[in-house]
Amino acid sequence: MNKKYLLLGDETISNALAKVLSLMTDHHYEMLHTTMFTDTREVINELGKLRDDNEIKGIIINGTDGVELFKHLRLTEFLGHISLLPIMVLNGRTLADSLNERQDNIMLLSPKCHVISISSCLPELLKVMDNSTAFGSHKEMREGIKPFVIWSEEDDVISRHDNFNRYGPFRLMQEHFGGLPEFMSAQYGDISSRLWFKKYRFLESNGISTEALQVDDELFKKTIANKKALYIDDEHRLGWSFALYSLISGNSDQSHYQVFQDSASVISTSDSRFTSIDNVWDALKVIETYQETLARALTEYSDAEHLRNRLAEQAFEAKKSTQEMEDKFRKSEINFSRSESSLRETEARLKDVNTKLKKASDDFLEAYTKRIGDIEIPDILPQIKEVSDIHAHFAQEGVAFNKYREECKRNKDIFEKHKNELERQKPLLEETDTNNRAAIKRYDVAVRALSQGRMFPYDLVILDLRLERLLDKGRIPSEISGVQVLKRLKEIDPSIPVLMFTASEKVMNYQQATDLGASGYWIKAVNSLTSLKSEIINSLAKTQEARNLWHGIRRIEAKKQLTYIRESQNSQELEKGTLSDSKKAEIVTLLKESFLLFHMEQSPYERSVCNYTNYGKIVLNMGMIQEERFSRLQDKRWDFWVNRKAREIDQEEITIRQLRNKGAHRAGAGISYQEALGVFQKTIERCLKA
DSSP: OOOEEEEEEOHHHHHHHHHHHHHHOOOEEEEEEGGGSSSHHHHHHHHHTTTTOTTEEEEEEESTTHHHHHHHHHHOGGGGGGGGSOEEEEESSOHHHHHHHOGGGGGGGSTTEEEEEGGGHHHHHHHHHHHOOOOSSHHHHHHHHGGGOOOOHHIIIIIIIIIHHHHHHHHHHHHHHSSOOHHHHHHHHHHHTSHHHHHHHHHHHTTTTOOOOOOOHHHHHHHHTTOOEEEEOSOGGGSHHHHHHHHHHOOOOHHHHHHTTSOOSEEEOTTSSEEEEOSHHHHHHHHHHHHHHHHHHHHHHHHHHHHHHHHHHHHHHHHHHHHHHHHHHHHHHHHHHHHHHHHHHHHHHHHHHHHHHHHHHHHHHHHHSTTGGGOOHHHHHHHHHHHHHHHHHHHHHHHHHHHHHHHHHHHHHHHHHHHHHHHHHHHHHHHHHHHHHHHHHHHHHHHHHHHTTOSSOOSEEEEESOSSHHHHTTSOGGGSHHHHHHHHHHHHOTTSOEEEEESOOOHHHHHHHHHTTOSEEEETTTSOHHHHHHHHHHHHTTHHHHHHHHHHHHHHHHOSOOEEEEEOTTSSSEEEEEOOHHHHHHHHHHHHHHHHHTTSOOOHIIIIISOOOHHHHHHHHHHHHHHHHTTTOOHHHHHHHHHTTOTTSOHHHHHHHHHHHHHHHSOGGGOOHHHHHHHHHHHHHHHHHO
16 A cells, blocks of 8 residues: 655755655655755744645654654644654664753654664665554644653753743733734744744643632732832843733733833833843842932931921920010010009099199188288198198109109010010021921921832832843852842842742742742743732732831931930929930831841741741830830839820820730730731831831
C-alpha cells in the first residue's frame, strides 16, 4: 500500500533520499526544503497548510536543526494531523550525544519519535516506515509525550525568566480583555512561535500553574479607582507597562501602547495614573528624591510647629496683657468718671452755698447798715450766726471741691495714661495676631504636605525582582537589584505598598521580599490575572490608614519637644511639663514598633500557646506611651482625677486606659484590629497636640 511522507530538511539530502527511497519503495514523498525559509516559524506556517492532509503518514527530518524542528512539530497546537504523525529524525550524531547536548532533548525518547543514525539510515528507516503509525488523537499524543517535555537548564536561564517577561503582557491582556488588540497580534504571533512558549503552554494545559481564585471585579474597580501606580522594571517596551496600565485604567487604546514604546527611561501616561521606570538607577533616584523631599517637609513641619507654638504663646501673653490694660483702663475710666461726677456735685453745692451766703449777707447788710444806731447786738446775733454758718459751710464745700478737683485731675492723668498704653498695645496685638495667623497657616500647609502624600504621588509600587538581569543571576536573594530597591524604599517609608513582580518561583526570593515588607508577590509565569487583582486589592486595602499612621509618627519624631501631664507640687491640679529627649525617643520607638506589628505575620506560638495577638501588643504599647504622657500616674491617682473630671483626662484617654487593661489582664487575643487601630490613632493625635 502506497504511503505519503513529508521530507523536511536540506534540499540536497532530501532530493537524494527521495530518489533512493522511491527506488526501494512504492511510497510517495513530498519535500519541504526548510533551508528555503529564514526561521522555524515560516516552516511551521507552511506545514500548517497541510494540517488537514490525512494521506500523509509520516515525517522524515534531516539537517542540523532536525531535533528542534521535531519539538516544534509536537508542541504546535494548530498543526492538527501533522503533529500526530510518526517522526523520523535522521541525525549525524548518536542519540547519547543528542541527549547530552540539551536536557530537553529527552523528547527524542518519546513515543512515535525515531532517531536514526545517518550511517545506517536506510535499513532502519525502511523498517520504521513499515511499522510506525500516527497517534490516534491529540489527547493520546499529549499523554504519550508528557513525561518527556521538561524545562531544561537552558529554558530556566534563558526562557523561563526573560521570555516569560515577553509573553506575560499578552497573557494578562487576553485574560483581562478576553483577547488582544489588533495592534498587538503581530508581536504575539512572534512570541507564540517560540519553542519555550509552546513548552509552557503544553505544561500549563497539563495541570501546571493552575489556580482557583475568585475576585470581585467591582471591588477591584472600586479599589483601583483614581489610584496612581509606579511600575519599576528593566524594560517597559516589552509590554508589561502597557498591560498593567490597561488593567489599572481599563484603557487599552493603541495610543497608550505607543507611549510605552518610547526609549525614555521614565515614562508617564497623560492622565498621570501610571509611571514606568526601566532601570534601577532612575528608580533609586526617585526614592532618594522622595527621601530628600520628605526630610525637607519634616524639617519645615518641625519649624512651623515650633514657631506656631511660640507665637501662640506670645499671642496669648499679648492678649492677656491687653486684657489687663483694658481692665485698668476701664477701672481708671470709671474712677475718673466718678471723680468728675463728685466734682460736679461738689461744685454745684458750693455754688448753692455761695448763693445762699451772698443772699444772707446782702439781706443782713440791707437790713442793718442803714440804721446802725437803733440796732441792739443781741437782736442781730442770729442773723450773724446764720451768715457765719453759711460761710463755714461754704468754706467746707470749698475744701471738698478742691479735694475732688485734685482727685479728678489725678484720675484723669491715670485714665489718659492707661488710654495711651492701650492705644500703643493695639498695634502690637494686631501684629502678634497677624504673625500668629501666618504661623498657623504655615503649619497647616506643612501638615497637608505630609498627610496628602504629595511628595510620593503613587498609591502603589509594582516592582520587578530583577532589574539587572545579567548581574542578578549570580546574586543571593538579599543582593538582587529589586530587593535592594524594596529595602531602600521601605527604610524611608514602610507605609508605601509594594507588589513584587517577578518570573522567579524561588522560595528564598519570596521570603526575602516579604521579610522586607512587600505587600504582595506575583509570579508572571505561574499566577493568574485573578491573583494579580487580588494582590492589588490586598495591597491597597489599608493603604490610607497606613500612610496616615506613618506620617503621624514621623511628625511626632520631628517635633522639637513633647509635653506631658503631671500633678502639681500640692497635688491639687494637673500641669504641663516637657519630656526629655530620651523619653521622646522611647515613645517614637514604641510607635514605630506598633506600626510594623500591623503588617507582621502573627507568631503561631503567641497566637495558640500564649493566646496573644499583635493587636494586643499594640494596645499595651499605647498604654505605655500614655503612662509617659501622664508622668506614670498610678491607677489610684488616675481614678482620683477621673472622678474630679479633670479636663486633661477625657473619654478618649479613659478608653486607652481601659483597652490597655483589657490587653494586659485579660486575654490579649481579645483585642480586635479596629480597637488596636483606634487606640493607635488616638495616641498619635494626642502626641501631636502635646
